[in-house]
Amino acid sequence: NAGVTQTPKFQVLKTGQSMTLQxxxxxxxxxxxxxxxxxxxxxxxxxxxxxAGITDQGEVPNGYNVSRSTTEDFPLRLLSxxxxxxxxxxxxxxxxxxxVNEQFFGPxxxxxxx
Amino acid sequence: xxxxxxSPEALRLQEGESSSLNCSYTVSxxxxxxxxxxxxxxxxxxxxxxxSAGEEKEKERLKATLTKKESFLHITAPKPEDSATYxxxxxxxxxxxxxxxxxxxxxxxxxx
Numbered sequence: 001n002a003g004v005t006q007t008p009k010f011q012v013l014k015t016g017q018s019m020t021l022q023x024x025x026x027x028x029x030x031x032x033x034x035x036x037x038x039x040x041x042x043x044x045x046x047x048x049x050x051x052a053g054i055t056d057q058g059e060v061p062n063g064y065n066v067s068r069s070t071t072e073d074f075p076l077r078l079l080s081x082x083x084x085x086x087x088x089x090x091x092x093x094x095x096x097x098x099x100v101n102e103q104f105f106g107p108x109x110x111x112x113x114x
Numbered sequence: 115x116x117x118x119x120x121s122p123e124a125l126r127l128q129e130g131e132s133s134s135l136n137c138s139y140t141v142s143x144x145x146x147x148x149x150x151x152x153x154x155x156x157x158x159x160x161x162x163x164x165x166s167a168g169e170e171k172e173k174e175r176l177k178a179t180l181t182k183k184e185s186f187l188h189i190t191a192p193k194p195e196d197s198a199t200y201x202x203x204x205x206x207x208x209x210x211x212x213x214x215x216x217x218x219x220x221x222x223x224x225x226x
Contacts, residue, residue, distance in 0.1 A: 031211045035216075042217055043158070048212030049212065101146060101205070103148075104160060105158045106157050107157050
């Protein structure tokens with residue numbers, strides 16, 4: 001199993017540009033989530049999904065869109081990038097069963113917005 | 115609102131010098147408390163899940179414990195390869211399994 005994969009690993013954007021961060025998992029997990037990690041602030045939840053076709057907002061959703069058309073994929077879209085979105089982005093997935101509900105994380109995408 | 119506070123922010127130890135990391139939490143009913151290890155430039159790596167007060171889990175030199183208000187990650191006789199950032203997170207009962215609330219982490223450095 002590859003686990004959780006993310007592409008690209010690094011990206012530089014100009015203010016106003018759009019892009020999509022890709023996330024895929026091959027563990028047949030129902031739940032998938034996007035977090036951003038900034039120095040001194042830990043990981044903060046952006047959006048999450050409880051299954052194909054179902055998404056919801058986390059703590060910091062503004063400026064980001066998500067969709068989930070398949071169990072495996074959960075892309076994160078930045079419609080108009082801003083310098084405040086410079087961060088490291090992590091995708092995670094998990095089973096939705098207490099006792100087996102730890103989240104597994106991908107390697108991250110480091111995004112810089114100029 | 116769920117809150118997680120980790121202390122200290124940074125900890126420097128000599129190899130073999132045992133210590134503990136603290137995770138204090140406020141949550142409206144705990145479903146689970148999670149410990150992760152994160153190496154520079156990598157994603158968080160799962161270590162432990164604790165579900166109820168009094169529970170303990172061990173893995174090599176690490177031991178995690180849980181009370182009703184806090185969790186401790188005890189590191190016994192650490193080695194330089196234990197150097198990493200350790201993250202604590204909680205999941206509240208009644209919320210989605212996709213939601214974790216993280217603390218800001220403790221940066222552990224173990225000198226040879």
